[in-house]
Amino acid sequence: MKRFATANWQGSGKEGKGTNTTQSGVLSNTAYSYKSRFEEGIGTNPEELVAAAHAGCFTMKLSFVLGEAGFTADNIDTKCTITLEAGAITSSHLEVKATVPGIDAEKFAAAAADAKANCPISKLLNTEISLDASLA
DSSP states (O other): OOOOEEEEEESOTTTOEEEEEETTSSSSSEEEEHHHHHSSOSSBOHHHHHHHHHHHHHHHHHHHHHHHTTOOOSEEEEEEEEEEETTEEEEEEEEEEEEOTTOOHHHHHHHHHHHHHHSHHHHHTTOOOOOOOOOO
């Protein structure tokens, strides 16, 4: 399976503007800019999108891990905070709160640790990156 998204940027880094579009169409020419990334402007930004991806991936993986252990969550809420410092993503912090009937704290902590280590986005954050570059 392969999924894709596209980005377009016009202008300089600080004064320019861009859009993101996803294969599914959930994002369609969704605006992003210097202000939405580094200040409080309107639009999304790459770090917010990584946070959404990590929160969603981890939460689904946790559901699978719990299921393999014989538990079904009534609810799992995850917040992911991506930290960007000095031009680099320095951390991804996951905060999860769940309602899982019949599970004890130790089993839940083990399931969460498994999901953190093994969700595809956790693995992606330390991965090979390939590139094809050309001029139009």
